[in-house]
Amino acid sequence: MAYTEEELKKELETQEYEYGFYTDIESDTFPKGLNEDIVRAISKKKNEPEWMTDWRLDAFRIWEKMEEPEWANVNYEKPDFQAISYYSAPKKADPNKSLDDVDPDLLEMYRKLGISVDEQKKLQNVAVDIVVDSVSVATTFKETLAEKGIIFMPISEAIQEHPELVKKYMGTIVPKTDNFYAALNSAVFTDGSFCYIPKGVKCPMELSTYFRINEGGTGQFERTLVIADEESYVSYLEGCTAPSRDENQLHAAVVELIALDDAEIKYSTVQNWYPGNSEGKGGVYNFVTKRGLCEKNAKISWTQVETGSAVTWKYPSCILKGDNSIGEFYSIAVTNNYQQADTGTKMVHLGKNTRSTIISKGISAGKSQNSYRGLVQINSRAENARNFSQCDSLLMGNECGAHTFPYIEAKNKTAQIEHEATTSKIGEDQIFYCNQRGIDTEKAIALIVNGFSKEVLNKLPMEFAVEAQKLLEISLEGSVG
Amino acid sequence: MLKINNLHAQVEDKEILKGINLEVKAGEVHAIMGPNGAGKSTLASVIAGKEEFEVTKGDVVLDGENLEEDSPEERAHKGVFLSFQYPVEIPGVSVTNFVKTAINESRKARGEEDMPAKDMLKLIREKSDLLEIDRKFLSRSLNEGFSGGEKKRNEIFQMAMLEPKLAILDETDSGLDIDALRIVANGVNKLKSKDNAVIVITHYQRLLDYIVPDYVHVLHNGKIVKSGTKELALELEEKGYDWLKNETIES
Numbered sequence: 001m002a003y004t005e006e007e008l009k010k011e012l013e014t015q016e017y018e019y020g021f022y023t024d025i026e027s028d029t030f031p032k033g034l035n036e037d038i039v040r041a042i043s044k045k046k047n048e049p050e051w052m053t054d055w056r057l058d059a060f061r062i063w064e065k066m067e068e069p070e071w072a073n074v075n076y077e078k079p080d081f082q083a084i085s086y087y088s089a090p091k092k093a094d095p096n097k098s099l100d101d102v103d104p105d106l107l108e109m110y111r112k113l114g115i116s117v118d119e120q121k122k123l124q125n126v127a128v129d130i131v132v133d134s135v136s137v138a139t140t141f142k143e144t145l146a147e148k149g150i151i152f153m154p155i156s157e158a159i160q161e162h163p164e165l166v167k168k169y170m171g172t173i174v175p176k177t178d179n180f181y182a183a184l185n186s187a188v189f190t191d192g193s194f195c196y197i198p199k200g201v202k203c204p205m206e207l208s209t210y211f212r213i214n215e216g217g218t219g220q221f222e223r224t225l226v227i228a229d230e231e232s233y234v235s236y237l238e239g240c241t242a243p244s245r246d247e248n249q250l251h252a253a254v255v256e257l258i259a260l261d262d263a264e265i266k267y268s269t270v271q272n273w274y275p276g277n278s279e280g281k282g283g284v285y286n287f288v289t290k291r292g293l294c295e296k297n298a299k300i301s302w303t304q305v306e307t308g309s310a311v312t313w314k315y316p317s318c319i320l321k322g323d324n325s326i327g328e329f330y331s332i333a334v335t336n337n338y339q340q341a342d343t344g345t346k347m348v349h350l351g352k353n354t355r356s357t358i359i360s361k362g363i364s365a366g367k368s369q370n371s372y373r374g375l376v377q378i379n380s381r382a383e384n385a386r387n388f389s390q391c392d393s394l395l396m397g398n399e400c401g402a403h404t405f406p407y408i409e410a411k412n413k414t415a416q417i418e419h420e421a422t423t424s425k426i427g428e429d430q431i432f433y434c435n436q437r438g439i440d441t442e443k444a445i446a447l448i449v450n451g452f453s454k455e456v457l458n459k460l461p462m463e464f465a466v467e468a469q470k471l472l473e474i475s476l477e478g479s480v481g
Numbered sequence: 482m483l484k485i486n487n488l489h490a491q492v493e494d495k496e497i498l499k500g501i502n503l504e505v506k507a508g509e510v511h512a513i514m515g516p517n518g519a520g521k522s523t524l525a526s527v528i529a530g531k532e533e534f535e536v537t538k539g540d541v542v543l544d545g546e547n548l549e550e551d552s553p554e555e556r557a558h559k560g561v562f563l564s565f566q567y568p569v570e571i572p573g574v575s576v577t578n579f580v581k582t583a584i585n586e587s588r589k590a591r592g593e594e595d596m597p598a599k600d601m602l603k604l605i606r607e608k609s610d611l612l613e614i615d616r617k618f619l620s621r622s623l624n625e626g627f628s629g630g631e632k633k634r635n636e637i638f639q640m641a642m643l644e645p646k647l648a649i650l651d652e653t654d655s656g657l658d659i660d661a662l663r664i665v666a667n668g669v670n671k672l673k674s675k676d677n678a679v680i681v682i683t684h685y686q687r688l689l690d691y692i693v694p695d696y697v698h699v700l701h702n703g704k705i706v707k708s709g710t711k712e713l714a715l716e717l718e719e720k721g722y723d724w725l726k727n728e729t730i731e732s
Contacts (some may be wrong), residue, residue, distance in 0.1 A: 146678035189705025197586070428533075429569050430569050430571060432553060432573075433568070433569045434571075434583075435554045435557070436529050436554075436557055436562075436563050436565075437557055437579070437592065437639065438558050438586045438587040439554060439586045440554045440586070447571070447574055447578075447582060448571055450574070451571055451574035452573055454573040455503050455573075
């Protein structure tokens, strides 16, 4: 019997989210709601110094006066911020213990996630920090890294052990006042990763953080701070999953990158938060602020593969402050069923001879809406700034949407800005051609989409590229029409 | 090998094939000729299983098996290959990657393991030499920016790699200059064996100078109106299709 599109559609709709399991681990969860006492309690739970508590409280007061933004091309029921628990920790987690002491249930969960926290990773040269709900539960290779003077640890530990660095940089790239979610994160962030690469050091392995929301009714607010000192280099990866739940869970992260003179940071994300079911019920609200600062001759490269979340609102950006600095943004955003994504980047050119590249690949299927929103800003003193942007959209079926909102502000006449955009559809002719060569429809779609996304997939570290390709196959297959 | 019995097919209520009978044995080359709109490409698509066409009567039988229920990919796994008149572009997917996927999907359908990379490489080398294909060409995106000749040569390369039982060449000569035509035809001739069969669909006699058919059939208005040997093709070239059209009306 011929495999029809209808059947494919059905199969995909009923296909379950692979990471939708929930691990029953006893956890320590705060009552729902948000007020100054909760903020104080989080800070106390983390044994934070007073300056940190005050910083949080200041952020909370700012947040209280702010309005949730409405300008993104997404529609969703606004989260009730009083119905969320702002702290949840697996009870048995203790970041100071070795892996042998880790709860076997937790280890089982890592196994299901496909993360090996053991020596296997060493072969692959990946050091991992894993954040479940609100706390960081295992950081591998701390010692190996320490030999080079590299600091890689949960941010809660960094606040204790390296307060001078945290104090100096946190909130400098994404200030508390930046936006609604950044302010919220600044008040209630519970964990995340901290990374410092000393002057002249090339980090010998990929640093990786795996985020997981496990507990129901909680939000995840992690904060990541990466500092690459002069002439250093680091490649950083993050991955995210969450259990399938009927409710919408909130994830509001802040990531700040600082690349000092001649430094380079490569930051890759594979985001696969639970997208909700085929009727659009449940799923994670992913409202994230990511930004990096480049000093002289520095380079920051963002690569993201976004396949999950019910609603995504995310614009990893570069402030090209130093002369000759470089910003890059490579993105694949996939939406299926009722997912909505409004994502892109901001490239702010301040220094002379600054360059930026934007490659965005949006893939929409089902009844989803996928928007690219980007800003290229050339300031008056940015002589000879250059930007190249390419935004490609691929549509599957007749019920989804692809939108492009490019903003360009050039205040210097020497600027060179190029923007290219294409929109295409997977055609029945392409599918039939593949079928005729013995490739079934599902595989054909995966092949076509992988081809479409190749320029971005190529930018991912090898190990992640394979995972990302698999993810694309699982999540992006949609209807063809 | 292939038996087509009283095949009727339509698209959106318009009948295009109106009772085709054709038998192709292993080792044979058949040419199907006919004017535009006769139903030549439709016949090729129906044999390959394109769902746009509805078979209303009759059947297509390959090696004694009725293909009616088979999807296009299942037919491909059974050894049906169609060289497209207008091959599609798939940006970002290299010729090599595409062919590799196709071969391994067919193997998977037969319950075999993926072809080892070493063997695949060897096969690619062998077949690209056979068709005088520059290997740089194989890393380009499938059909993207290919010239007419490159597209057709790529089709024959895929055919060489997949080693089908039944190859249908749909207007493979269109858009080819004389040198490309010779290379493509040489390729097809070298791939011919006593175990496979080729159906050449063409508008002109030109290709048949290079790929010599055992039988020639003339398709007109959804039916085979005349069959003969290669001399029939020459006669058609000389007299045009009107001669046959008139003859059909008279009969």
